[in-house]
Amino acid sequence: MSSRNSLQMQHAAKAFDDLLVAAIFRKWAAVAADTVRPARDARLLDIACGTGVLARELAARVGDPARVTGVDSNDAMLDVAAQIAPGIDWKRADAKALPFEDGLFDHVFCQFGLMLFDDPEAALGEMWRVLRPGGQMTVLVFDELDRNPIYKAIANVYEEWIGPVLSDSLRAAFSLGRRQDLTSLFDRAGTQPARIEGRHVLAEFDSVEALVNSDVRGWFPFSGVVLKQEVVDAITADMKRHLASHVQPDGRIVFRVDAHLATVDRPLTATGRGRARTRRDAIAPGALSPGDGASATRPV
Numbered sequence: 001m002s003s004r005n006s007l008q009m010q011h012a013a014k015a016f017d018d019l020l021v022a023a024i025f026r027k028w029a030a031v032a033a034d035t036v037r038p039a040r041d042a043r044l045l046d047i048a049c050g051t052g053v054l055a056r057e058l059a060a061r062v063g064d065p066a067r068v069t070g071v072d073s074n075d076a077m078l079d080v081a082a083q084i085a086p087g088i089d090w091k092r093a094d095a096k097a098l099p100f101e102d103g104l105f106d107h108v109f110c111q112f113g114l115m116l117f118d119d120p121e122a123a124l125g126e127m128w129r130v131l132r133p134g135g136q137m138t139v140l141v142f143d144e145l146d147r148n149p150i151y152k153a154i155a156n157v158y159e160e161w162i163g164p165v166l167s168d169s170l171r172a173a174f175s176l177g178r179r180q181d182l183t184s185l186f187d188r189a190g191t192q193p194a195r196i197e198g199r200h201v202l203a204e205f206d207s208v209e210a211l212v213n214s215d216v217r218g219w220f221p222f223s224g225v226v227l228k229q230e231v232v233d234a235i236t237a238d239m240k241r242h243l244a245s246h247v248q249p250d251g252r253i254v255f256r257v258d259a260h261l262a263t264v265d266r267p268l269t270a271t272g273r274g275r276a277r278t279r280r281d282a283i284a285p286g287a288l289s290p291g292d293g294a295s296a297t298r299p300v
């Protein structure tokens with residue numbers, strides 16, 4: 001990637017953190033972090049960490065950023081994550097090939113990444129492999145699009161104005177919304193059965209303009225979409241018509257986001273399904289451990 005493109009991606013990642021994380025994902029980080037009570041020396045892993053909102057929440061709760069590792073496949077996301085929280089151990093890796101030894105982490109998290117992976121089954125298998133016996137895995141995925149109707153409307157507006165590239169990727173974010181699909185994914189990945197419960201938060205944007213602007217600046221560039229201002233204005237006007245019922249008297253837009261919170265405990269005895277499906281061949285020679293100074297500030 002050219003340095004110009006890489007700078008644009010960093011701007012997009014910064015906008016993702018400032019706008020989309022602030023409006024939506026920050027609230028979910030508290031929901032995910034509430035599922036564990038880490039021991040004093042626990043090691044925690046956040047897969048598909050993005051700009052690191054959950055990793056930061058976990059670091060604040062355990063009081064030591066060095067005990068937290070964040071993994072993402074996107075350099076720009078990790079660069080911004082490292083600028084915000086240099087003490088956390090950030091690593092670039094694909095979720096389906098984690099560069100860690102078996103059983104290294106006490107708690108493994110994945111907040112709104114699983115449904116975007118090209119091989120979610122392999123990624124879950126990897127997350128299970130690096131989880132120690134007695135540890136816990138926590139996964140958040142969006143509920144079905146029909147249970148998140150505002151996103152259905154948003155996808156339709158983007159499809160109308162921009163075509164399927166963005167609307168398809170937005171709809172893909174809801175592709176693990178059917179609870180039985182999620183259950184069977186954990187099953188195929190070889191974990192213990194997941195406990196799955198429905199949760200919701202309220203997303204809040206200052207205005208419909210702010211909502212569209214968040215997507216235009218913090219999401220579209222990752223899909224290679226850059227729009228002229230007159231197109232953004234036309235989309236915003238159309239979006240105002242479609243989302244009118246969600247706009248508050250003060251102009252803010254507030255809506256419910258529904259998701260599934262899945263938790264799985266790894267049994268202490270490594271028998272049957274409690275046993276990780278080891279994928280040692282996925283570990284690169286010289287794989288690093290959390291806290292390894294070589295990757296403390298920059299993804300490998």
Ligand SMILES: C[S@@+](CC[C@H](N)C(=O)[O-])C[C@H]1O[C@@H](n2cnc3c(N)ncnc32)[C@H](O)[C@@H]1O
Pocket residue numbers: 021025047048049050051052053054071072073074077093094095096110111112113116117118
């Ligand atoms: C919707 S964002 C969520 C980010 C973060 N967990 C949060 O809640 O703010 C999804 C993230 O998944 C990452 N991602 C997508 N595919 C991945 C893969 N195969 N391995 C690792 N990360 C991946 C993207 O780069 C992006 O940062």
